[in-house]
Amino acid sequence: MKKQLILEDGTIFIGKGFGSDTNSIGEVVFNTGMTGYQEILSDPSYCGQIVTLTYPLIGNYGINRDDFESISPAISGFIVKEACEFPSNWRNEQSIEDYFKMKNIPGIAGIDTRKLTRIIRQHGTLKGAICSISENPEVIIEKLRATKLRNDQVKQVSTKTPYPSPGRGRRVVLVDFGMKHGILRELNKRDCDVIVVPYNTAAEEILSMSPDGVMLSNGPGDPKDVEEAITMIKGLLGKVPIFGICLGHQLFALACGANTEKLKFGHRGSNHPVKDLQTGKVALTSQNHGYSVEENSITGTPLEVTHIALNDGTIEGLKHKEVPAFTVQYHPEASPGPEDANGLFEQFLQMIESHKEEGAAACQSVQI
Amino acid sequence: MSKRTDIKSILVIGSGPIVIGQAAEFDYAGTQACIALKEEGYRVILVNSNPATIMTDTEIADAVYIEPLTVEFVSRIIRKERPDALVPTLGGQTGLNLAVELAESGVLEECGVEILGTKLSAIQKAEDRDLFRNLMNELGEPVPESEIIHNLDEAYEFVNRIGYPVIVRPAFTLGGTGGGICHDEEDLIEIVTSGLKNSPVTQCLLEKSIAGFKEIEYEVMRDSNDNAIVVCNMENFDPVGVHTGDSIVVAPSQTLSDREYQLLRNTSLKIIRALEIEGGCNVQLALDPDSFNYYIIEVNPRVSRSSALASKATGYPIAKLAAKIAVGLTLDEMMNPVTGKTYACFEPALDYIVSKIPRWPFDKFESANRSLGTQMKATGEVMAIGRTFEESLLKAVRSLEANIYHLELKNAGQISDELIEKRIRKAGDERLFYIGEAIRRGVTIETIHEWSKIDLFFLYKIKKIIDFENVLTENPFDPDTGKAAKEMGFADPVIARLWDSNELEVYSWRKENAIEPVYKMVDTCAAEFESETPYFYGTYEDENESEVSGRKSVVVLGSGPIRIGQGVEFDYSTVHAVWAIKEAGYEAIIINNNPETVSTDFSISDKLYFEPLTIEDVMHIIDLEKPEGVVVQFGGQTAINLAADLVERGVKILGTSLESLDRAEDRDKFEQALAELGIPMPKGKTALSVEQAVAIASEIGYPVVVRPSYVLGGRAMEIVYKEDELLYYMENAVKVNPEHPVLIDRYLTGKEIEVDAISDGENVLIPGIMEHIERAGVHSGDSIAVYPPQNISEAIKDKLVEYTEKMAKGLGIIGLLNIQYVVAKGEVYVLEVNPRSSRTVPFLSKITNVPMAKIATKVIMGQTLAQQGCGSGLLPERKGVFVKVPVFSFAKLRRVDITLGPEMKSTGEVMGKDSTLEKALYKGLVASGMKIQPFGTVLMTVADKDKEEALQLAKRFVSIGYRLMATSGTALFLKTAGIPVKVTGKIGSEGPNLLDVIKNGEAQFVINTLTKGKQPARDGFRIRRESVENGVPCLTSLDTAEAILQVIESMNFSADAMDKPEEIQEAVLS
Secondary structure, eight states: OEEEEEETTSOEEEEEEEEOOOOEEEEEEEEOOSSOHHHHHTOGGGTTEEEEESSSEEOTTOBOSSOOSSSSOOOSEEEOSEEOSSOOOTTOOBOHHHHHHHTTOEEEESOOHHHHHHHHHHHOSEEEEEEETTSOHHHHHHHHHHOOOOSOHHHHHSOSSOEEEOOSSOEEEEEESSOOHHHHHHHHHTTOEEEEEETTOOHHHHHTTOOSEEEEOOOSSOGGGOHHHHHHHHHHTTTSOEEEETHHHHHHHHHTTOOEEEEEEEEEEEEEEEEETTTOOEEEEEEEEEEEEOGGGGTTSSEEEEEEETTTOOEEEEEESSSSEEEESSBTTOSSSOOTTTHHHHHHHHHHHHHHHHHHHHHHHHHO | OOOOOSOOEEEEEOOOSOBTTBOTHHHHHHHHHHHHHHHTTOEEEEEOSOTTSSTTSTTTSSEEEOOOOSHHHHHHHHHHHOOSEEEOSSSHHHHHHHHHHHHHHTHHHHHTOEEOSSOHHHHHHHHSHHHHHHHHHHHTOOOOSEEEESSHHHHHHHHHHHOSOEEEEETTOSTTTTOEEESSHHHHHHHHHHHHHHSTTSOEEEEEOOTTSEEEEEEEEEOTTOOEEEEEEEEESSOTTSOGGGSOEEESOSSOOHHHHHHHHHHHHHHHHHTTOSEEEEEEEEEOTTSSOEEEEEEEOSOOHHHHHHHHHHOOOHHHHHHHHHTTOOGGGSBOTTTSSSBSSSOOBOSSEEEEEEEOGGGTOTTSOOBOSSSOOOSEEEEEEESSHHHHHHHHHHHTOSSOOSSOOTTGGGOOHHHHHHHHHSOBTTHHHHHHHHHHTTOOHHHHHHHHOOOHHHHHHHHHHHHHHHHHHHSTTOHHHHHHHHHTTOOHHHHHHHTTOOHHHHHHHHHHTTOOOEEEEOOSBTTSSOOOOOEEEEESSSOOOOOOOSSOEEEEEOOOSOBTTBOHHHHHHHHHHHHHHHHTTSEEEEEEOOTTSSTTSTTTSSEEEEOOOSHHHHHHHHHHHOOSEEEOTTSHHHHHTTHHHHHHTTOOEESSOHHHHHHHHSHHHHHHHHHHHTOOOOOEEEESSHHHHHHHHHHHOSSEEEEESSOSTTTTOEEEOSHHHHHHHHHHTOOOBTTBOEEEEEOOOSEEEEEEEEEOSSOEEEEEEEEESSOTTSOGGGSOEEESOSSOOHHHHHHHHHHHHHHHHHTTOOEEEEEEEEEETTEEEEEEEESSOOTTHHHHHHHHTOOHHHHHHHHHTTOOTTTTTOOOEEOOOOSSEEEEEEEOOGGGSTTOOOOOOSSOOOOEEEEEEESSHHHHHHHHHHHTTOOOOSSOEEEEEOOGGGHHHHHHHHHHHHHTTOEEEEOHHHHHHHHHTTOOOEEOBOTTSSSSBHHHHHHTTOOSEEEEOOOSOOOTTSHHHHHHHHHHHTTOOEEOSHHHHHHHHHHHHHHSOOOOOOOOHHHHHHHHHO
8 A cells, every 4th residue: 555755845755554544744753762662652742743763673573562651642643664564572462553553543664764864854843744645745735834733732632630540658740741651650660649630730729639749741742832831830839849851841941931942853762862960970861852941041040950962952951949840851761762860750759858858847947 | 071191101902813703803993992092192002913903003003012912922012111001901802811811910010000991800700700690699680590610520510400401601711612502411521621621710601591582782881980871782683592703693683672672771781880891891681582581691891793793883983982981081072973963972873774694614614513502603794784674684695705695505405304494493504594495495484483493573574585586586577576676685696596587687677777776874873963974885765875976986895704715914905905095085985894894994984885795786886986996906805706797897997907817817817828928837727527637637647736716715625645535526525517617736845935016017016025834735824924035045036026027017917916936846836826915915014014005006096116116126125034823713613624734724813023033933823822832742643754754853852852752653653763752542542542642731732744535533633623622732734843843942952961072073083
């Protein structure tokens, strides 16, 4: 089944379709991770995007029960050089072809994904369509140029209602902007008593749950499109320790008065070096973001830059100078990718502990 | 900047000669490291015994010592040079072991030399099995159940506890020498005994076998700030049980999910941090194919063969950065040399698949045991890059230059199903091809998996390749099918066969249908960042990234995988040719497929194509680049063999023309040319049939030298003394027919001389003449060569010069040529002419200070010798004596006969340099690994024809206090001549026999000359193997024995009693 991939700049690729036979439009982005396609395709941060993987052989170890980052993928399409027909791994349950069919998502294989990546690198992220070979490319290109992609991705992928993921430890309210399961897993692993809430939950409502800490998750799209969340974070600042990841980090920055900007083609992959400015050490991190916090906008805010991307110097970590809150642009929960930054979850829990102690000390001094 | 400023000079230890388990990868690593350290402003002192390397060029380090890698000689250099520090991790296991010995000897402390990079304690923790196991236990990292044993009894105890199969790994050895898998008691006795002998500390690790697990390797790096990264991970196609150097390897891993990848990544980083390695490290792991369980197999705290492969597979220069880390630089302050814009502290992302296939020497050693286990047997390897696994694998297959272009066996029709199963169950060099054949015969991949434990992922891909053969057959000249076949890596000759066509026709048809490869860049970052690395591979896709510069360019063909007969020497010449072409103002483009070499370092040439050296792959590049021409004379026989096809396709060969090449290589044309020039050669003729061979031999008289025409390193060449031997040879060793003629020459006993020269067509420059210690009949690559010649007259030298000049001009040589002569009874005869660079070019270049490959390249590019300011004729001899001593890898190849003969067997070479022949020989022999004892016992068993000559040697041995032992025949002969000798029993006799003498270390040398027939069953063979197995030098040529004797004599003061008065009286009177 021949299909075409058409980009808004007029480039046409011909490949072999797999998965769903539907046509699809989205922002085309590339990820350079060599493993972890199952986590990538199920990461809600890719909502509305058509993802291409630079590694050519995809699907080699199949799709398994355990490695999803959400219950259903939110991507609009998948572009690969080769989709493995015969996966081999002890956890394998189905091929990616079967999985995409089941989830009704279109994929296209046989694409020179290196060429595609180079186009994105030079041109910046651009819109594209996976469609039938019978479509007239001129028409599709016109349509692509005219289409304004949806900007309510967070609403699409966030949970509609709060739900608990109980534990015996500290209570953490996890705001779901398109949360990867990995974040929840890391909190549960540390015995946290987690309540996952929708992206538009009010600060008061969160505080009424008596959290020991609030976790701001990752999520898709432009942080400026999620105004409710910015208001909410403002309402939480200083009242409860906060840890933010990815979109959560960007929203936190906006709430503190900084600004965000769109990157040319983003950081998406499993090999991004991030330097901790305090220790001077570098961690290899998993990243997936198209926006970043603007460096110049930090001046005058109560924020301090704690981490930077080694390669382009963009901000990768922030800390509030006055209240207990820190955030990172990258993914300490990994899945997929290196687990070098996993210690940040410990750091969050330590922040909760020291905040508790300070609180207790403050209470005592009031009593005296 | 954290760079060390308290140190000024650094000693780098190289890896010595090329042996199995330690090849050109360390020339690549060492060269990179030396350049990197010089770049940082340090004075670099290099010591290596191997002259055939780029790293021993005087430009690479500030002071270069070509000396034996022993404590004795390196201590001398340390005391003289007083370096501030030493880098031990760049010279392979040899360098690492030597650094440990130097530290233990106290010389480092005495001279205040600091060990950089990896601390001695870390080396010991990684290398000593016991310490390593303890460390893993501390870290909570699993290692297979194991026990350190020091004798056979302890081994029994272990197997009684955990059962068979068990793996034996001797401590502190190279390429797993002496190790193996034991399935029963017989194996246990054999392997443990040899393992203990091979281990310098008489220690082996016995380990529960986890054969069948996935074998995964991680190449990791760490700096002094504790930043640690993974450069590359690799998955072995062959599961645990086959040495990784003998495994087909792919990068990155193919069947690991991210969880498995990260699990093993975390472990690898934990280990490098625990060992506090500052530099590179290789971690080998075994992963259960059915769970998350894994074991650590081994850690190499140094750059290795795998790190060279990882560097070439990713573009990330591990050795260069490891050297900089050793002097304190950190990963986050160094740039990634590939992108030039991003930092070295990151993990390369590949957007292609790399396959490595080892190159084994079994084409030369037909009697060798070809099964693969824990002891490495390959001499070299090839790498190929593709965008599909199929493409990558098939490109690697045709890069092997084994005349195989596909997953198929020669004579497949005669192979039984049983044999196929056997060959798949037990890993051997041809398993991949047997798998192909099995699938073709309908065996399911599940069955093959059951036999071999090879992952179904790989087997399915192979099945796809095999299945596609039918699609091709059914759709001749269909563009879609043809394109799909090329995307899967099918070679033109294979497609041609399936289409009843020929290679050229398929090639032209593809061109007409625009089925051509594009070239993609290896950039470490999967195109995320813009890179300018001139490092490309071909694939069948949309976008070509290799832009033609528009500058005038020249293509240089490399020499492919390292094999016996074509070693690192040819890479040396290739690299120099590239440099010279650049200097001449042209763009230098190199094509090669060997990941171990300096030539495939992308910073050497203007453009590197990592591609197979077959006519189609080379032509694609030529079609794109449109170079001025192609240089073939530096890439050994590999490149020369492509010349005819290139010319046929209209490509210009630079330097010596195809006609001239042919005139030197084609026997009849050569003979005619020499006759015209009036230069004598041993009588000989070409036979096209067995009958003809017999007739020719009786006409020219026995003994005769027989060999197939157009061969490398004297393959299948033999000296035969009688007609029945000739018949045996013709029927068993070669297939003679009009397409494959056999050459028969008179065998002349005499002194063998070797000359390398450069000709510009008008003038001929002869940097030097080399004399061989071993007489003609021993392959020049296996002979000890001496410069300057010690035993030839000026008249003979003049003759040699005259002949060399005549031939260079007469044959139309433009560039390099190498000539082998024999001097017999005062006459000079020509044995052969190689119209190309030779094995001795680096040796001769270094000792005469004439950059031969460079001058030759400039000649090829049109500059005459005079224009280059070079003289002509034979250059004056330099002071001192230089010897080149061959090094063999026999300990790693069981069942191989070590007798020297016309067929080359050595894998590498070392150089000895001093003021006298004896001193130079001593150094050379010691550097080659021989122990030379000033006293002891010689065990002699010589053939009748050699007894007279052996007598003289025996006398001399006795006079310096050596004792003699011999078997009855030889002993009787010696006794009759009045020489004291102890008789020892022959094999099979009652009581202790000569094998026991060897086993018990009662002899320091064995002198054994070949009787006749080469069947391994013969006693001589057992004597020779026993010597190898026990590390006793076994000399099969009386000339080598004499050279050693000469050395020992020079080491000894004489021990002669005072002459009696009557003897003096006699002397005075006479």
